[in-house]
Amino acid sequence: MKHMLSFQIDVPEPFRFSENLNYLSRSPNECLYQIRSDRIYRALPVQGSAVVMDVGADADGQAIAVRLLGDPDSPVDQLQLQAQAEAYVREWFDLDTDLAPFYEQAEADPLLGKAIKAFYGLRLIGIPDLFEAISWGIIGQQIHLGYAYTLKRRLVEAYGHSVEHEGNTYWLFPKAEDIARLEVQDLQPLRMTVKKCEYLIHTARLIADGSLTKQQLMNAGSLKLAEKRLVSIRGIGPWTAHYVLMRCLRMPDAFPIDDVGLHNAIRHLQGMDRKPTKAEIMELSSRWSGWEAYATFYLWRFLY
DNA sequence: GTCCAGGGATGTG
DNA sequence: CACATCCATGGA
Numbered sequence A: 001m002k003h004m005l006s007f008q009i010d011v012p013e014p015f016r017f018s019e020n021l022n023y024l025s026r027s028p029n030e031c032l033y034q035i036r037s038d039r040i041y042r043a044l045p046v047q048g049s050a051v052v053m054d055v056g057a058d059a060d061g062q063a064i065a066v067r068l069l070g071d072p073d074s075p076v077d078q079l080q081l082q083a084q085a086e087a088y089v090r091e092w093f094d095l096d097t098d099l100a101p102f103y104e105q106a107e108a109d110p111l112l113g114k115a116i117k118a119f120y121g122l123r124l125i126g127i128p129d130l131f132e133a134i135s136w137g138i139i140g141q142q143i144h145l146g147y148a149y150t151l152k153r154r155l156v157e158a159y160g161h162s163v164e165h166e167g168n169t170y171w172l173f174p175k176a177e178d179i180a181r182l183e184v185q186d187l188q189p190l191r192m193t194v195k196k197c198e199y200l201i202h203t204a205r206l207i208a209d210g211s212l213t214k215q216q217l218m219n220a221g222s223l224k225l226a227e228k229r230l231v232s233i234r235g236i237g238p239w240t241a242h243y244v245l246m247r248c249l250r251m252p253d254a255f256p257i258d259d260v261g262l263h264n265a266i267r268h269l270q271g272m273d274r275k276p277t278k279a280e281i282m283e284l285s286s287r288w289s290g291w292e293a294y295a296t297f298y299l300w301r302f303l304y
Numbered sequence B: 001g002t003c004c005a006g007g008g009a010t011g012t013g
Numbered sequence C: 001c002a003c004a005t006c007c008a009t010g011g012a
Helices: A017-024 A078-092 A100-107 A112-116 A128-139 A145-159 A176-180 A184-190 A194-208 A213-220 A223-231 A238-247 A259-269 A278-288 A293-303
Strands: A005-010 A034-035 A039-046 A050-058 A063-070 A161-165 A168-172
Touching: A005 A078, A017 A050, A039 A078, A039 A168, A050 A078, A050 A161, A050 A168, A050 A176, A063 A078, A063 A145, A063 A213, A100 A223, A100 A293, A112 A278, A128 A145, A128 A176, A128 A194, A128 A238, A145 A184, A176 A194, A184 A194, A213 A223, A223 A238, A238 A293, A259 A278, A259 A293, A278 A293
Parallel strands: none
Antiparallel strands: A005 A063, A034 A039, A039 A050, A050 A063, A161 A168
8 A cells, every 4th residue: 555645725715626626527538637536636746756646625625635646756755745736736726816806896797797606616727837838728729629638638648748546547748848859740640730839849949948937927027028928939829828827827817808718608698699899898808807817717617 | 522710920001 | 009811720
């Protein structure tokens, strides 16, 4: 029997584990975590190695219960390991954001009012790794979500690392360094467009050589400046930039206004027979000021 | 086979 | 900065 470490994380209101689990369950083709019996299993990178972690609700639903299964290949201090896992989960589930102001603001808005009732306790699930977040943005451009998951799976299974535990395989997203070494023809078997292959490799090289970092974006000084830095990179337009700032940098006012899913959600909720115009979206979203990222994330939930 | 989709790039004003 | 046009490929 391998050593197992478990601990709990207190959660701030509003939080409901089941809502977040629902979100994470939306794609059967997801390859970076698995859901079994209301627990989420995934590999967690630790110091050049990886452990398998699972996350669930504790018995009375007042906390998140985390378990680390098996041991990393290299000896790691247990307390340090727990700290890393806790930090990861806090970031993943956005536990350090006080959502009360968002909920207060949402009450007064017809669209968001419905959203916070329907998805009470949902957190903006993050993509902490910058390379993964940008890659997911690039992969997801211009294609249906289902196909995007297929492409991601091919990329992960071709170039990611995996850990085995009790007969299951857990994959980690490829490191930028691993993609930086590739040429376009290496990625072509995955069947994404040549452009996307170029974009992924180029971004991987920027991250691998240190000229693009999360810290740099965090310190950019404003959403606008961070967006400008990202958009200066080939393959990253306004939609991808805001998507990354929302899911990875967690900027609350990041707003992928061109997102077709957002448009469809608005059309659906407003009972419109056409997509809203940009002017209509800007009018609606003026009431979400400062919380555009959460507003978008909640409205997306109406689509699945 | 035809057409559209949903983003980014590029070029023009 | 806004706007138009082209792109490449999957899906209906």
